[in-house]
Amino acid sequence: MTVSTELELRSFLLLRLGERRLAVSSNQIAELVAPSRVFRFPHRTPKLEGVILRRGRIVPVCDVSEMLLGKRLTSRRFYLIAVRNYGAQREWVAVPVTGECELIKAEMMAAVESDAPHVAGWLSHDGDVIEVLNLDAITPGPEHVLAEAAARKRPEAQP
Amino acid sequence: MRLATPVKASPAKTEQIILFRVSGQLFAISSASVQEVRSANSMSGGAAEISAPGLRKVRHVLRRGDRSLFIVNGAMHFGLHAAEGAQLFVLRKTRTALLIDGIEKMTTMTRLQALPLSFCHEERQWYRGLTALDQTVVPVVHPEGFLSHEELTLLDAALLQADKTESENLERTSAAQ
Numbered sequence: 001m002t003v004s005t006e007l008e009l010r011s012f013l014l015l016r017l018g019e020r021r022l023a024v025s026s027n028q029i030a031e032l033v034a035p036s037r038v039f040r041f042p043h044r045t046p047k048l049e050g051v052i053l054r055r056g057r058i059v060p061v062c063d064v065s066e067m068l069l070g071k072r073l074t075s076r077r078f079y080l081i082a083v084r085n086y087g088a089q090r091e092w093v094a095v096p097v098t099g100e101c102e103l104i105k106a107e108m109m110a111a112v113e114s115d116a117p118h119v120a121g122w123l124s125h126d127g128d129v130i131e132v133l134n135l136d137a138i139t140p141g142p143e144h145v146l147a148e149a150a151a152r153k154r155p156e157a158q159p
Numbered sequence: 160m161r162l163a164t165p166v167k168a169s170p171a172k173t174e175q176i177i178l179f180r181v182s183g184q185l186f187a188i189s190s191a192s193v194q195e196v197r198s199a200n201s202m203s204g205g206a207a208e209i210s211a212p213g214l215r216k217v218r219h220v221l222r223r224g225d226r227s228l229f230i231v232n233g234a235m236h237f238g239l240h241a242a243e244g245a246q247l248f249v250l251r252k253t254r255t256a257l258l259i260d261g262i263e264k265m266t267t268m269t270r271l272q273a274l275p276l277s278f279c280h281e282e283r284q285w286y287r288g289l290t291a292l293d294q295t296v297v298p299v300v301h302p303e304g305f306l307s308h309e310e311l312t313l314l315d316a317a318l319l320q321a322d323k324t325e326s327e328n329l330e331r332t333s334a335a336q
Binding site: 039041042043044045048051053056057058059060062084086089091093139140141142144145 | 184185186237238239272275276277278279280281282285289291294295296297298
């Protein structure tokens with residue numbers, strides 16, 4: 001193997017969500033933890049289940065199964081605690097996963113314009129083509145509120 | 160050799176809070192924000208009905224001299240199952256009296272964590288942040304978050320309309336007499 005090909009390999013966490021296998025870049029991962037109590041309180045943000053307590057930090061739990069699978073999954077094996085970017089700020093978010101996780105090294109093909117916003121890229125592993133998730137796009141944040149507001153305004157702007 | 164001056168650990172800032180329930184859900188509020196705690200029954204005589212379009216959480220107003228205090232139903236504000244509130248918090252420096260189920264206890268919080276940025280809707284106005292108490296996470300409410308500026312404008316307009324109708328009725332009655 002030459003040095004140049006070695007450099008292209010990056011580390012990813014392969015995770016299972018229902019029947020699907022997905023990947024997340026390992027540099028976005030803080031840890032993988034066993035499910036713990038979810039504390040719920042009133043709020044209006046869709047996809048947010050509540051929060052968990054982890055090492056003294058309060059971490060929001062974002063259920064992405066409905067968006068990625070079209071149905072909600074109630075079973076969960078782990079919480080993937082990942083780093084989510086909000087502009088210059090970075091915070092932890094917990095994403096429930098339903099099966100075993102695996103750390104792999106692979107080469108990622110960047111996403112193209114026609115790919116969904118939650119796709120950061122694609123990788124090939126064990127004969128499967130796997131989506132690499134863009135966590136910033138599948139977990140809620142202020143930019144989603146702005147996008148929703150813009151979408152609401154758009155029909156009014158039409159003549 | 161010079162040693163670095165040891166940094167004195169600053170004492171943790173604490174804040175007195177009141178834990179209370181609305182429709183069974185636990186919340187916290189800074190005790191400094193609560194001016195009075197009253198039984199909902201004790202207020203029933205002095206409260207007048209009010210109806211502002213699209214604002215179902217406020218049904219009553221309390222007049223105190225020049226001031227009007229709007230009674231906000233906590234359950235409706237948070238979108239919880241409707242519950243008969245038993246107590247009222249009159250909130251300091253606001254025009255809100257909050258209808259709650261009851262007080263759980265008074266305690267101290269040592270750390271208020273900002274609401275995670277994933278929470279990006281109305282809850283950002285509702286809560287100052289979250290606190291962990293006895294391995295439970297409790298949202299700490301913002302006293303000014305129960306009525307927005309727009310809602311207060313609506314309520315003031317409804318109040319003005321109610322006053323006008325009342326004075327017209329009075330005039331009509333005295334003219335008839």
